[in-house]
Amino acid sequence: MKILRILSLFCFLSTSFLTAQNKQITLEEIWSGTFRTEGLDALHSMANGQQYSVLNFDRTKGGTTIDIYDYKTLEKVNTLVSSADLKAIKYFTDYTFSADESQVLLATEEESIFRRSSLGVYYVYNTKTKQTTLVSEDKIQEPTFSPDGTKIAFGLNNNLYVKDLVSGKITQFTFDGVKNKVINGITDWVYEEEFAFVRAFDWNADSNKIAFIRFDETDVPEFSMDVYGKDLYQTQTVFKYPKAGEKNAVVSLHLFDLKSNKLSEVKVDKSYDDFYIPRIKWTNDADVLSAQFMNRHQNQLDLWMINAKKNKATLAVAETDKAYVDVTDNLTFLEDDSFIWTSEKDGYNHIYHYDSKGKLINQITKGNWEVTTYYGYDAKTDQIFYQSVENGSINRDVYSVKLNGTQKRRLTQQTGTNNADFSADFTYFINTYSSATTPYLYTLNDAKSGQVLKSIKDNSALIAGLKDYKLSKKEFSTISINGNDLNMWMIKPANFDASKTYPLFMYQYSGPGSQQVANKWNSANDYWYQMLAQQGYIVACVDGRGTGLKGADFKKVTQNELGKFEIEDQIAAAKLLGSKSYIDSSRIGIWGWSYGGFMSSNALFKGNDVFKMAIAVAPVTSWRFYDSIYTERYMTTPQENASGYDDNSPINHVDKLKGDFLLIHGTGDDNVHVQNTMRMVEALVQANKQFEWMIYPDKNHGIYGGNTRLHLYTKMTNFINRTLGDKL
Numbered sequence: 001m002k003i004l005r006i007l008s009l010f011c012f013l014s015t016s017f018l019t020a021q022n023k024q025i026t027l028e029e030i031w032s033g034t035f036r037t038e039g040l041d042a043l044h045s046m047a048n049g050q051q052y053s054v055l056n057f058d059r060t061k062g063g064t065t066i067d068i069y070d071y072k073t074l075e076k077v078n079t080l081v082s083s084a085d086l087k088a089i090k091y092f093t094d095y096t097f098s099a100d101e102s103q104v105l106l107a108t109e110e111e112s113i114f115r116r117s118s119l120g121v122y123y124v125y126n127t128k129t130k131q132t133t134l135v136s137e138d139k140i141q142e143p144t145f146s147p148d149g150t151k152i153a154f155g156l157n158n159n160l161y162v163k164d165l166v167s168g169k170i171t172q173f174t175f176d177g178v179k180n181k182v183i184n185g186i187t188d189w190v191y192e193e194e195f196a197f198v199r200a201f202d203w204n205a206d207s208n209k210i211a212f213i214r215f216d217e218t219d220v221p222e223f224s225m226d227v228y229g230k231d232l233y234q235t236q237t238v239f240k241y242p243k244a245g246e247k248n249a250v251v252s253l254h255l256f257d258l259k260s261n262k263l264s265e266v267k268v269d270k271s272y273d274d275f276y277i278p279r280i281k282w283t284n285d286a287d288v289l290s291a292q293f294m295n296r297h298q299n300q301l302d303l304w305m306i307n308a309k310k311n312k313a314t315l316a317v318a319e320t321d322k323a324y325v326d327v328t329d330n331l332t333f334l335e336d337d338s339f340i341w342t343s344e345k346d347g348y349n350h351i352y353h354y355d356s357k358g359k360l361i362n363q364i365t366k367g368n369w370e371v372t373t374y375y376g377y378d379a380k381t382d383q384i385f386y387q388s389v390e391n392g393s394i395n396r397d398v399y400s401v402k403l404n405g406t407q408k409r410r411l412t413q414q415t416g417t418n419n420a421d422f423s424a425d426f427t428y429f430i431n432t433y434s435s436a437t438t439p440y441l442y443t444l445n446d447a448k449s450g451q452v453l454k455s456i457k458d459n460s461a462l463i464a465g466l467k468d469y470k471l472s473k474k475e476f477s478t479i480s481i482n483g484n485d486l487n488m489w490m491i492k493p494a495n496f497d498a499s500k501t502y503p504l505f506m507y508q509y510s511g512p513g514s515q516q517v518a519n520k521w522n523s524a525n526d527y528w529y530q531m532l533a534q535q536g537y538i539v540a541c542v543d544g545r546g547t548g549l550k551g552a553d554f555k556k557v558t559q560n561e562l563g564k565f566e567i568e569d570q571i572a573a574a575k576l577l578g579s580k581s582y583i584d585s586s587r588i589g590i591w592g593w594s595y596g597g598f599m600s601s602n603a604l605f606k607g608n609d610v611f612k613m614a615i616a617v618a619p620v621t622s623w624r625f626y627d628s629i630y631t632e633r634y635m636t637t638p639q640e641n642a643s644g645y646d647d648n649s650p651i652n653h654v655d656k657l658k659g660d661f662l663l664i665h666g667t668g669d670d671n672v673h674v675q676n677t678m679r680m681v682e683a684l685v686q687a688n689k690q691f692e693w694m695i696y697p698d699k700n701h702g703i704y705g706g707n708t709r710l711h712l713y714t715k716m717t718n719f720i721n722r723t724l725g726d727k728l
Contacts, residue, residue: 049425098149146207194629206286316358378426411450434521487517503587511595513548544569563648571607591615601650666699
């Protein structure tokens with residue numbers, strides 16, 4: 001009953017603050033952390049299944065600790081590591097346990113390279129002796145314990161090394177790494193960004209072999225960015241960036257045998273020459289490596305099983321698709337080396353079970369809904385745990401199901417977004433729940449029944465603080481556009497009067513497989529939308545064709561024509577919303593970032609009779625300027641599909657501009673290069689079109705740091721008020 005009262009209290013509080021006081025949200029509050037939520041940082045389930053660890057940061061003292069908590073009581077059992085006790089370390093920013101948890105790898109002095117990659121100084125802390133050992137005098141990448149905990153492999157200056165933690169000896173085992181030429185074991189820029197991983201090496205189960213991918217970037221064209229900094233002369237960042245249709249890095253798969261100190265190359269009998277290796281992973285058999293190979297068009301993904309002793313490769317699974325095959329991290333080997341695999345081959349993303357040779361045993365989940373996360377398999381109970389949108393495409397729930405596909409059980413009951421972190425033995429899971437009306441609620445749940453056992457964190461301080469503000473409800477619905485029921489949310493002013501008319505400001509992202517209409521707690525942008533609603537705007541978001549979690553056909557309809565159907569849907573949605581009596585159809589605006597900036601630009605140009613204004617932040621203005629892996633996945637190459645690239649790129653439609661246009665970019669954007677904006681500016685100038693633009697020196701794709709976000713959102717707010725808010 002106590003748990004029911006806690007949840008009832010949340011329902012009451014989450015609705016009561018919607019009609020509370022009249023305090024106005026400010027941009028300074030949004031970007032100073034006033035609305036920050038509490039969470040559990042770097043959560044790790046201990047191997048005993050009864051405890052978990054969390055990284056805690058003391059903001060007053062500046063130190064960090066790894067604290068151990070008991071699942072049953074949620075009480076802190078002990079502090080495993082405290083930076084206050086370590087002479088060499090002022091604080092650490094992340095940690096990784098060895099397999100037996102007797103050692104902890106502590107990350108310090110981390111500096112970002114690109115979106116996911118970083119350099120850092122790393123120490124090994126021995127939990128028994130309380131001693132720390134510096135891994136390397138240099139800043140290194142991706143240090144990783146061997147399974148037996150006696151060694152650490154890492155990347156340094158494009159080569160790979162192994163440190164013996166017993167003797168302290170460091171062995172270099174690749175020697176041809178050169179910046180902008182050859183990389184061993186660490187991904188190149190485009191793999192990191194589009195295949196979402198950095199560590200391209202893996203230990204086998206016996207800790208005596210390392211598999212790694214080698215990237216030969218020699219023939220990949222270089223891209224350079226000026227770095228203005230604070231010195232008298234600017235410097236340059238130069239890196240290899242394969243744009244659509246250009247040469248990629250030549251990748252190859254290699255093995256290093258620690259016993260013989262020998263390197264060897266692994267080849268598979270594939271049917272294509274231009275290819276990617278998006279994943280490698282050792283099976284439980286120390287001599288068998290799995291490797292995924294994919295053709296350049298990305299519509300064929302092959303899973304190979306490679307016997308390292310015999311140097312023999314066998315094709316286990318071959319996935320094909322008329323559009324593209326998604327790469328995931330869901331491949332999981334069970335004790336008998338049968339494996340879990342996820343696929344969209346029946347039209348929706350589901351879980352499959354194959355034997356060790358690649359023969360399908362059964363499809364575990366089925367239905368007109370998507371599996372969104374695979375959590376793992378518990379051999380004791382023979383259960384798979386996963387997250388899906390079976391309870392509506394804007395919601396997420398946690399489920400369990402037997403390996404044979406029977407006895408499916410929904411483990412979470414609160415409608416919204418649920419995400420689980422399971423204990424190592426699958427006895428418990430910590431559920432993170434939120435919705436549009438409830439901030440993040442962390443609870444301890446029983447993995448068998450899903451029952452909530454205890455509340456861990458409830459963000460009650462934030463709830464109490466929000467009661468002082470005049471907030472509006474985020475209304476979810478569907479809108480019928482071009483033969484499809486599209487998910488939509490809308491935020492109206494709290495004092496909305498249907499007899500009045502309001503300007504409409506639309507937001508979207510629209511990229512393939514994405515989702516912006518989701519029943520989850522506020523991001524910083526949501527508070528901005530609330531602020532705009534307080535000022536008298538209606539704000540809306542529509543997920544059009546090409547977005548995710550409604551089946552493969554809905555997602556892949558945009559294939560070869562990015563920006564065609566998505567723009568048609570946004571224009572049609574704006575027209576339909578503009579026909580509402582309470583919306584002023586002469587004052588409709590749209591904005592977006594990255595792919596969303598590509599979209600908002602096109603919406604203003606192609607929908608010049610519908611949209612009065614648009615803001616495009618860090619937009620792609622021509623797909624010819626963007627990287628090979630992402631762009632070719634959906635468009636093939638420019639050489640094969642020139643019209644697909646050009647017909648829907650906003651740079652080719654600047655002559656249609658009639659409304660007000662604000663273009664924003666960071667000069668240090670390694671992802672969507674500022675080249676996109678510079679070429680757009682030149683096209684607009686030559687078309688004699690007036691517009692506004694803002695450049696942020698040295699800022700990357702996220703455009704942040706210091707007061708940058710505050711300045712950015714102030715500029716956008718002022719632009720909205722000047723172009724749409726003239727009658728407010």
